[in-house]
Amino acid sequence: PDRGTPINPADPCRVPGGSSSGSAAAVAGAYADLALGSDTAGSVRVPAACCGVVGLRFTPSAVSLAGVSPLATSLDAVGVLVPAAAALMLAGCWIGGSGPAPSREPRVGWLAGIVPWLDELAPDGVARTTAISSDVWETWYQAGSTILEREAASHWWPMRAMWIRLAEDVRVRLERGAAVEDRSAAASYATMRRARHDVEEIFGAYDVLALPTLP
Numbered sequence: 001p002d003r004g005t006p007i008n009p010a011d012p013c014r015v016p017g018g019s020s021s022g023s024a025a026a027v028a029g030a031y032a033d034l035a036l037g038s039d040t041a042g043s044v045r046v047p048a049a050c051c052g053v054v055g056l057r058f059t060p061s062a063v064s065l066a067g068v069s070p071l072a073t074s075l076d077a078v079g080v081l082v083p084a085a086a087a088l089m090l091a092g093c094w095i096g097g098s099g100p101a102p103s104r105e106p107r108v109g110w111l112a113g114i115v116p117w118l119d120e121l122a123p124d125g126v127a128r129t130t131a132i133s134s135d136v137w138e139t140w141y142q143a144g145s146t147i148l149e150r151e152a153a154s155h156w157w158p159m160r161a162m163w164i165r166l167a168e169d170v171r172v173r174l175e176r177g178a179a180v181e182d183r184s185a186a187a188s189y190a191t192m193r194r195a196r197h198d199v200e201e202i203f204g205a206y207d208v209l210a211l212p213t214l215p
Contacts, residue, residue: 010052017047020081024051027081034090037079040071041148042213044079049213055081056088072151074192075144102207109206111137118212126210131202143191149177150185 008016009029016025020037024047027035037044039057048055057079065076080091112119112128114137122128153174156163160178163171202209 008051010050015050017050019043019047020055020079021047021050023081024048024053024055027051027053027083030083033082033087035081037081038068038071039077039079040075041144044081045213048081053081053083054085054088055079056091070151070155072148072155074147074151074189106207107205108208108210109202110210121212123210127206129202129205132198136198139191140195143188143195146177146180146184146188147192149173150180150188151177153177153180 006016006021006025008014009025015021020035020039020043023032023035023037023044026032028051037047037055039045039055044055044057057077060075060077063078065073065078068076068078070076080088082088082090108123108126109129110119110122110126111130111132112122113130114132114134119128154177156174157178160174163174166174
C-alpha cells in the first residue's frame, strides 16, 4: 500500500486490478505498446479486464520463469498485456511464433451453471457445456487458494520477521499458508491434478472457453 495505486486510464474512478496493475495501466494509457506481467491467480487477466486491454497468461511450460520472483511455483506464469488482441503477435518472440493457421473455425464453449446469472452474458452462437458444476468449481478454487498460500508462505518464510510490515490481507494469507498441514496440502495438489485432467478433456470438445474475467 505504501507504493500507491496506479490510475486506471479507462476510468480513473475505478480500480486498475492487481497485481500487474502498473503494466495494464501503462498499456491502457498508451505509455507502452506491450507490457510484461506475472500471473499466479489472475494477476495479468484481472488488471487487463479492469483497464480494458488484452492480457494473455502463457502456459507455464511454454515460457521460462527464469528471473521471475516466485510466489507459488505450481501456479506461476509469465504474461503480456497489449492494447488489442491483434497486437498479441508482438509477443510471439516469447513463444516462438504463432504456429500454423487453424484449418477450421474455432470451437467456442461457455461453462454454464457456475454462476447462473452470468450465463445471460454468454455470446450468441457459443455452445454451452455443463461439464463443471458450481460445487466442483468451488472445490478447485479452494484447492488453488490453499496451494498458492502454502507455497507463498514457504518462499517468504525466511523473511517472516518482516511479515508484520506487509499489508494486512497479504500478511493474513501468508500466515494462513504457513499453517496448512501436509494432509490438507496433499489433498489440494490431488484436486489440482484432477482439475487439469478435467480441463484437458473439455478442450477435447472445444478450442476456446469464453468466460467473464470478473463477476
